[in-house]
Each structure stands twice: as structure tokens, then as C-alpha cells.
Amino acid sequence: MTGVQNSKPSNDAGYRSSARIAVIIPCRNEAASIHRVVSDFAAVLPRAEIHVCDNNSSDKTAELAASAGAIVHREPQAGKGNVVRRMFSDIEADIYVLVDGDDTYDHASAPAMIAYLESDELDMVVGTRNAASGAAYRTGHRFGNYLFTSLIARIFGNRVTDVLSGYRVFSRRFVKSFPALSTGFETETEFTVHALELRMPIGEISTPYKERPAESSSKLNAVRDGWRILWTIVLLFKEERPLWFFGLLSSVFAIASLLLASPLLLTFLETGLVPRLPTAVLSTGLMLLAFLGLTCGAILDSVSRSRREVRRLAYLGIPRNARQAEVISQTTADSLMRSIANDSR
DSSP, rough: OTTTEOOOOOOOOOOOOOEEEEEEESSSTTTTTHHHHHHHHHHHHHTTTEEEESSSSSSHHHHHHHHHOOOOEEEOOSHHHHHHHHHHOOOOOOOOEEEOSSBBOOOGHHHHHHHHHHTTSEEEEEEEEOOOOOTSSSHHHHHHHHHHHHHHHHHHSSSOOTTTTTTTEHHHHHHOOOOOOSSSHHHHHHHHHHHTTTOOOOEEEEEEEEOOTTOOOOOOOHHHHHHHHHHHHHHHHHHHHHHHHHHHHHHHHHHHHHHHHHHHHHHHHSEEEEEEEOOOHHHHHHHHHHHHHHHHHHHHOOOHHHHHHHHHHHHTSSSSSHOOOOHHHHHHHHHHHHHHHHHHO
């Protein structure tokens, strides 16, 4: 698979990067694990800023995160997507590490993921989960992830093998161009589709995945959040692939129309009569809907293409890191000074 790295991540705690690194940890009622998560990431990424966003916790998550040395933010709107939107907007860095606060993801893999992002100039590296036990990655969650990953691969492209992983490393360019429209756990799906639609350079690294602490409980509701993720995929399918989306609907209407019309047509050819007028009207209406849907899909496909071009230009206009921003700023300043000098002559 393109862009996938399967080598074992380095556990070098002395890893250093000249880039500004921000570790972002969304949290809600993770008092049992947050202190350890902050301390572990601070140990392997000593120059990184650790940001914890408390999402209406009723326990001491915020206090424990602060005591471990994290910068604590608060987002009153419930949902991981709301936290991601707030943190991506407020935090300035060159590289962003996003990880859950439940201590299920391997902190020692972070340096290898960052090194991979930098060396290959990627915009996103996904930590694909490699569970040590069945209890860590339950069968239902594993099946749901496989189902959604396969669905996204069919629609948008087969470049990510763990769509729902909450462990990712992003470039500044990705973060500042990400629309962040989702409110809950479906934000991981939005990450993937955003990268695939803009054809960003992305990669994967296999990372250990373990059980959450016994005192901690999962915030993921398999049925409710599963439906929300599925609905997000459908909406993104409609927005990004409107010709295919409305083409499928048109095909359903057209097939239903032909099935209803077939016996009527045979009767008409034999007798010259149309005995079931309501059925004929319904069949005609369905065929009109089929052509209308296909027309809407063609028009919206042009709109979607234009929107994708605008997003791509906005993405390209964002500096990859601080050094690139300084070069662009200096180039702009030099051009302005030359322009002023020419005008004064």
C-alpha cells in the first residue's frame, strides 16, 4: 500500500526535532490516566508543548493534567470534534500530535511517527492499532473499523487501513486547512477524507494498542457513534462525490420505474389500453426523478470540483513550518521594498 510504513517504531526517548511540536490530548473524565499520559509524552518529546483540552469533565482531569505539566484548555461544547476544532484553531505549531487521554496508545511510537512525517514530508501519519489482547480492541469495534475503512476505501481511495485511529501526527498545513465540521468521534473519518480528497502525502505506522485503565470507562457508544460515523460517510459521499451519489439514487428510481412500467407496456402493446393509470403515473414520476437526480448530480459535481480546487489552493497557501513561513515573509518583504523603491524613482 502506498505511503504505509511497517517498520517497528523507534523508542528513542532522546529524540529531538527543531520543529515546534504540540501534543493535543482531548479529555473527558480521564482522571485515572491523564497524569501518566502527559508524563509519558513529555518524556519522549521533551521539547514539545503538551496541551490537554478538558471537555466538561466532572472529575479532576484538568487538575491532574496541570500537575503533570500540561497546558490545560477547556471546551464547553461536548464532543471530540468540538475539542479538535478549538485546539486546531488556538494552538500554533509546526507538527501536531493528536492522541486520546485514556492511555491506550503507545507514547513511545510518537518520535518515530514525527520522524516519518518530517523525513518524507508528509501531512498526516496514522498510528494503526496493533492490539496486544482482544480486550484492548474488542471484536465489535474491530468489525466496525473494518466496515468503515472498507467503505471509505471504496468511495474515496484505499490509502488508510485504520480510519478510526485516534493517534495521528499532522503537519501545520493539514491542521490549518482542516475544516473541522464534525462534533464527535466521527472527526477521525473527516481527517481521512480531507487528506484523501486533497491528495495529501500520508503514511501509517503500526503502533501497540492496550487496554484502558480499570478505573477508566470508554466514552464511545458503539451503536450511537457507529451510526453517526456512517451518516458522516454518507454526507461526505454526497458532498465530495455528488455525481456518484445522485447517480446511484437515479439508478434506483429508474429501475423501479421500469419494473412498474414493464407489465403496463406489454398490456398496451397487446390491447392498446393502459388499465392501471395510477401505476403509469407513478412510473412516469419515478423516471422524471431519476433524470432530475442525474442532472443535480452533474451540476453539483462541477460545484464540488470548484470547492476542491479552492481548498487545495488554500492548503498550498499555508506554510509547512515556521522556517518556510519566514522565507515566505522575507520574500514578500523584499518584493514590497523593491516595489516601493521602483515607485520612488
